[in-house]
Amino acid sequence: MFHKSVIGAASLALAAACGLSLITTPAAAKSDYYTTNPQIIRTKKTVVYYKNAARTQKAQTIKADHYAKISKVVTPKGKAPVLKTNTGKYVTANKAFVAKTAGYQNPKRYYQVNYHQIKPYGKVGYTVKRNYEGIKTWKIMRRLGTANGYNKYNQATYNAVKAFQRKHGLKVTGNVNEKTWVKLGFSKSSFKSIDSYVAPLGAHAWNGRSAHIEAMIKQAYKYKGNPYLVGSSSKPSYGTDCSGLVMQALYAGGINPAPISAIHHAYPGNEWNSRNLWASKKFKHVAYRNRQRGDLVFYYQPGTRTIWHVALYLGHNRVIESWPPRIMVQPIKNGQRSDVAGIARVFN
Structure with missing residues (x-):
């Protein structure tokens, strides 16, 4: 076994590149490591998750931009500190590889991700009048x-x-x-x-992009098979229309598109909230060829440049949507609506 004094600089550099530590005196590089619980971290580079604090039993390799909730900092005797995640795995506490963060978030110019339950926007218990839906x-x-x-x-x-x-x-x-x-x-x-139903949040701050996308899709699937009902966006026990379905999916992912809201969706003229969502500058619009699971697909009315439909993209050229007579999974293009206006990305 080599003494640390004969370990070459190249070996130390190689170890550091893997998020490992060959130091036997952690205090010597204490400032390079988290020694108090950072609560939530984002991986800056590819790292290894381990089954034990000594990091002798590899669990999995994690790529950059992965988020994790940390339960505590552990410093094994004679070794550098490691972070124990809320899943029981261990990862390096080296600041070159992991960074403390408030959690997953969109860039500021887009809709911000909420981590407290979204509240109803509008009058709860509104009087129903002519032209309401x-x-x-x-x-x-x-x-x-x-x-x-x-x-x-x-x-x-x-x-x-x-x-x-x-x-x-x-x-x-x-x-x-x-x-x-x-x-x-x-x-x-x-x-x-x-009126007051807002889908519960389906992802946490320590979950990354894919978890938020899956939260949206999971919520949308709760309505599958229910009837198409114009101007509707409420509990999964009821039907919705196209934008009503998308709004509840957005809520589940932590996105609040107010003043577009589930309550106002029933007000006269608001069945076309697909148009308001399309017009929002707080979604990133991407090319059709770059579509990804979790994107919103907007459609033109045939022969016009008028938005009349929105669906949630599932990948593999399938969408979940509310289209008469019910909420269902369909091809991204079919004989009823195939003129795609564009793609809006919810999570960036």
Whole structure:
């Protein structure tokens, strides 16, 4: 076994390049290592994860720009400090290879990733009026027998509500407030819970880009098979329309595109939030040939330059989307919509 005094500079350099340490006195290079818990780290270079603090049992090789939550710093006797991750693996504490960070984040010019639950944007418990859409409208029309396959609060629904209010001694407005909602037989709590639903965050600050993409896709799949419902963006127990599905997927990934919101999506004219998402400067637009899993695919209405649809790209030329009659997985192009306007990248 060689004494450290006869180890050449080249050997030391080789060891350092692998995130290893041949020093026997850690204090000699203490400033090069994290000695207090950095909480979250990002790998700056390729590193090795180990099964033990002594780093004799290799677990896996991790590439640059990987994020990890650190549970504690461990300094084995006679060796350099290592970081124990929340998964029980160990990685070098060498600052040349890992960096303390607040967590995964988009560049500042794009939508920032939230790590606290996103709150509803808009009035929770809004009164439903003419030309409103969404889940509450859908439920009202079905209850009053005015459903016509398109859940828009039309004149027939307005007249039916007025007749219902007269019959039950309510103020006759033709609009459905909480009192009328409850009298229609719906629960009081649902008047607000339908509006207030925001998909829970599906990724943490110590997860990287791929985890955030998977959080979006996982949320979208919760709606699969549910009906296409215009202006709708609420719980997975209901249907959505195309942008309503995408908004809940964005929420799950930690992206809040306010003032575009799930609540406002039911307001008159907001069924075309696909256009507002497309127009946002806070997404990075990339060439179609560079599309990646987790990107948003926007479509033109045939024969026009008008955005009329958005879907979530799954890779392998497949998307998950809400398109009549239901939420489903489809080819990126098909006989119903094939004129792709462009690709927006959510996570960069």
